[in-house]
Amino acid sequence: MVRYGIIGTNFITEWFIEAGKTLESFQLAAVYSRTKERAETFADKYGGAEVFTTIEEMAKSPLIDAVYIASPTSLHAEQAILFMAHGKHVLCEKPMASHHKEVEQMVRAAEENGVILMEAVKSTALPNFQNLKQAVRKVAPVRRMVTSYCQYSSRYDAFKEGTVLNAFNPQFSNGALMDIGLYCLYPIVDLFGKPDKVRASGIKLSSGVDGEGTVILAYPEMEAVAMYSKITNSSLPSEIQGEKGTIVINHIQKLSSLKIQYLDGSEENVRVLQDKPDMVYEIEVFHNKIHRLPGADAVNSLDTSKLTSEVMTSARDQLKVRFPADDSRL
Structure with missing residues (x-):
């Protein structure tokens, strides 16, 4: 079982969760949104999950093994590196980052922390x-x-x-x-x-x-x-x-x-x-x-x-x- 935290409450994350629910190895464990109300509404839609309104708290949480990042591309690198620093695997929506230097930093963070980083290119x-x-x-x-x-x-x-x-x-x-x-x-x-x-x-x-x-x-x-x-x-x-x-x-x-x-x-x-x-x-x-x-x-x-x-x-x-x-x- 891989317990997921989710960043992003848009239609892409809904597709992701619907796909994940077809797998026995997938569990939605946490949802992040800047507003508690939006996070709770989104979490309740999928059977309930822990709600976070700060990225840092979710990154530290022992409730999750991995995070799916579907925030704007400009935020990908910073968020991914934070989660990897706390030992979480990262599945990051495409494109992985704004600039190739950011991608290199993300890859180094994965290697240094012994976690998996993958760009979510479905094709x-x-x-x-x-x-x-x-x-x-x-x-x-x-x-x-x-x-x-x-x-x-x-x-x-x-x-x-x-x-x-x-x-x-x-x-x-x-x-x-x-x-x-x-x-x-x-x-x-x-x-x-x-x-x-x-x-x-x-x-x-x-x-x-x-x-x-x-x-x-x-x-x-x-x-x-x-x-x-x-x-x-x-x-x-x-x-x-x-x-x-x-x-x-x-x-x-x-x-x-x-x-x-x-x-x-x-x-x-x-x-x-x-x-x-x-x-x-x-x-x-x-x-x-x-x-x-x-x-x-x-x-x-x-x-x-x-x-x-x-x-x-x-x-x-x-x-x-x-x-x-x-x-x-x-």
């Missing part, structure tokens, strides 16, 4: 991502990977009317790259490692964050292109193009369909049924890491999180998207 914890890794070998050598995730945000309507909600507020280290661009970049880095060069372009909004963009990662014998947007929609699939065929991926964030189109015109379906809520798989991976099960470290590894954060920091620098956290790293 790469899915069974179909493991199938994708096997499929890459069938089309190798790979020459190009193209990922696409463009989803118009309803919050952009408010933005155009003059209201800057959190999703487009640099104060919270947000924007299209941080929110959904990661879903395009993380699997590229997981599959192919550190690129030789990163080139980024995009549209910067008046609030200071990006609304959409393209990041090109250059490798010695291939290139990868990540296209993302919160101000337009797209129905384009993602692809991995190899000399022996092309892998077509429907929804890079869900991997709901995977097929190989070979050069001779034949096709192979390499998708398996993913019949659990997406977050269940990432929770299972996290628990496997806590229990030090063989192979668990290879999924959503800290190396992938560090490298992806480096790529995203480089892309932001090129886009001239800056966050307060860039000047006030721990």
Whole structure:
């Protein structure tokens, strides 16, 4: 049994708890909110849990083994390091932090305190991502990977009317790259490692964050292109193009369909049924890491999180998207 404390009382934490409740190894033990009333309402909705209104008290609490952090990205590093200093495992929502230097500090804290830290990227914890890794070998050598995730945000309507909600507020280290661009970049880095060069372009909004963009990662014998947007929609699939065929991926964030189109015109379906809520798989991976099960470290590894954060920091620098956290790293 892993006893969880929860930071954040939004729809993402509700999805997380609903997914966790399907596992016998999951227990909701504590909820944090700045207001007691909100914390109690949220805790009561899920059968009751200890309520905390200070982060420090929950971090010290013997009631929890791990914490799920779903606060604004600008708070991730400070909160995660605090909990790890008190011996708690940390499952941190993506992106792990505002800046790659913060991610490095979080990783050091995990190592120094002997606890597990994992970035909650649900797509790469899915069974179909493991199938994708096997499929890459069938089309190798790979020459190009193209990922696409463009989803118009309803919050952009408010933005155009003059209201800057959190999703487009640099104060919270947000924007299209941080929110959904990661879903395009993380699997590229997981599959192919550190690129030789990163080139980024995009549209910067008046609030200071990006609304959409393209990041090109250059490798010695291939290139990868990540296209993302919160101000337009797209129905384009993602692809991995190899000399022996092309892998077509429907929804890079869900991997709901995977097929190989070979050069001779034949096709192979390499998708398996993913019949659990997406977050269940990432929770299972996290628990496997806590229990030090063989192979668990290879999924959503800290190396992938560090490298992806480096790529995203480089892309932001090129886009001239800056966050307060860039000047006030721990």
